[in-house]
Amino acid sequence: xxxxxxRKELTRLAAQLFVQEGFDRTTVRMLAQEMGIKSxxxxxxxxxxxxxxxxxxxxxxxxxxxxxxxxxNTCDADPESRLHAMARAHLETLFADRNxxxxxxxxxxxxxxxARAHLGHLRDAYEALWVTVINEALAAxxxxxxxxxxxxxxxxxxNWTVRWYDPTGxxxxxxxxxxLVAMIMSR
Amino acid sequence: xxxxxxRKELTRLAAQLFVQEGFDRTTVRMLAQEMGIKSxxxxxxxxxxxxxxxxxxxxxxxxxxxxxxxxxNTCDADPESRLHAMARAHLETLFADRNxxxxxxxxxxxxxxxARAHLGHLRDAYEALWVTVINEALAAxxxxxxxxxxxxxxxxxxNWTVRWYDPTGxxxxxxxxxxLVAMIMSR
DNA sequence: TCTATAACCAAGCAAGCGCTAGTGTGAGTG
DNA sequence: CACTCACACTAGCGCTTGCTTGGTTATAGA
Numbered sequence: 001x002x003x004x005x006x007r008k009e010l011t012r013l014a015a016q017l018f019v020q021e022g023f024d025r026t027t028v029r030m031l032a033q034e035m036g037i038k039s040x041x042x043x044x045x046x047x048x049x050x051x052x053x054x055x056x057x058x059x060x061x062x063x064x065x066x067x068x069x070x071x072x073n074t075c076d077a078d079p080e081s082r083l084h085a086m087a088r089a090h091l092e093t094l095f096a097d098r099n100x101x102x103x104x105x106x107x108x109x110x111x112x113x114x115a116r117a118h119l120g121h122l123r124d125a126y127e128a129l130w131v132t133v134i135n136e137a138l139a140a141x142x143x144x145x146x147x148x149x150x151x152x153x154x155x156x157x158x159n160w161t162v163r164w165y166d167p168t169g170x171x172x173x174x175x176x177x178x179x180l181v182a183m184i185m186s187r
Numbered sequence: 188x189x190x191x192x193x194r195k196e197l198t199r200l201a202a203q204l205f206v207q208e209g210f211d212r213t214t215v216r217m218l219a220q221e222m223g224i225k226s227x228x229x230x231x232x233x234x235x236x237x238x239x240x241x242x243x244x245x246x247x248x249x250x251x252x253x254x255x256x257x258x259x260n261t262c263d264a265d266p267e268s269r270l271h272a273m274a275r276a277h278l279e280t281l282f283a284d285r286n287x288x289x290x291x292x293x294x295x296x297x298x299x300x301x302a303r304a305h306l307g308h309l310r311d312a313y314e315a316l317w318v319t320v321i322n323e324a325l326a327a328x329x330x331x332x333x334x335x336x337x338x339x340x341x342x343x344x345x346n347w348t349v350r351w352y353d354p355t356g357x358x359x360x361x362x363x364x365x366x367l368v369a370m371i372m373s374r
Numbered sequence: 375t376c377t378a379t380a381a382c383c384a385a386g387c388a389a390g391c392g393c394t395a396g397t398g399t400g401a402g403t404g
Numbered sequence: 405c406a407c408t409c410a411c412a413c414t415a416g417c418g419c420t421t422g423c424t425t426g427g428t429t430a431t432a433g434a
Binding site for chain 2 (some may be wrong): 390391392393394395
């Protein structure tokens with residue numbers, strides 16, 4: 001289907017409901033009500049409920065990808081700056097598009113195989129950026145350890161923030177990123 | 188309700204299905220079939236579907252608590268040994284009772300308020316062990332940073348392992364624990 | 375003014391849901 | 405023997421689900 005502005009707005013609302021209730025418990029009637037239309041009208045915009053889920057996740061992942069690329073293009077070239085930039089970019093998009101990313105992280109299994117394959121490639125492209133930056137940091141000796149485990153630990157710590165971080169508190173996402181990088185860097 | 192051995196076995200089967208399908212998509216008919224009984228008979232053992240979820244999570248959390256306590260009681264008294272012991276214990280229970288813990292981590296929101304309050308206290312008791320150990324490690328200067336953030340990052344990295352760790356691979360849970368502790372310790 | 379099209383609606387279908395009611399049944403107990 | 409009780413069964417109620425249908429309205433270009 002197309003990418004009309006209306007559809008984009010509906011996708012944003014769907015993401016919010018999916019986070020609030022979970023994908024399975026969000027009914028097409030709830031989605032329609034939130035969008036100010038009747039449930040039947042929803043199927044004019046999306047062919048089925050699955051497609052709404054895929055649209056939400058695609059939107060979020062695309063944003064993550066472009067934000068991370070932009071961050072790497074504007075930061076300093078040294079491995080430490082690039083590591084900082086990726087961590088900051090990750091948390092920036094995680095909380096700017098929080099709903100979409102929570103859905104991507106916790107409702108991934110509800111995607112049908114076709115959508116999962118398509119979106120899987122998108123996610124791989126994003127993770128490839130991380131692999132590069134972490135390899136550089138390891139080569140430069142500013143962090144140590146098994147490259148696979150280090151990647152998983154860092155991304156785990158970052159992704160888990162959506163479960164406890166309070167954006168209305170005093171800490172900014174950048175604070176979190178800096179603290180995490182400081183924690184794992186050898187001194 | 189009671190804690191008969193039969194009920195314990197049914198709880199184990201339920202945990203497996205909840206992980207495979209998610210709580211919402213697991214129907215009482217599926218549960219019953221897996222247990223080798225008819226759907227109506229299920230309500231002889233559990234008063235409703237909610238209670239099955241609560242039983243699964245309670246089982247997992249109790250195990251985590253006793254394993255962690257045992258680990259702290261048998262390890263050396265220095266902060267580094269205790270940190271190691273907690274990380275190892277966490278991953279040990281995470282993969283010994285993998286199904287129960289995955290349910291606890293990702294289906295927590297499906298608990299009704301009463302069960303959430305009760306199980307919340309259990310979980311708090313477990314997290315209190317972590318707080319103690321991390322405070323000791325900070326005081327001893329073997330790790331650095333904000334105590335709140337450090338806790339969250341460590342637990343995030345550990346909990347996220349259920350999303351990627353392959354128990355049939357070469358790495359043991361203890362390997363993961365050691366690598367994580369090494370990564371965050373100042374050298 | 376005519377027409378194409380996007381957007382919407384009321385109504386409802388078939389399937390599946392959690393759960394209940396009422397009824398055996400076989401093992402243990404007095 | 406009579407009785408209880410844990411456990412399982414059949415049958416289906418009342419409701420919700422995702423999705424479809426057939427038809428109406430708003431808007432904009434020719």
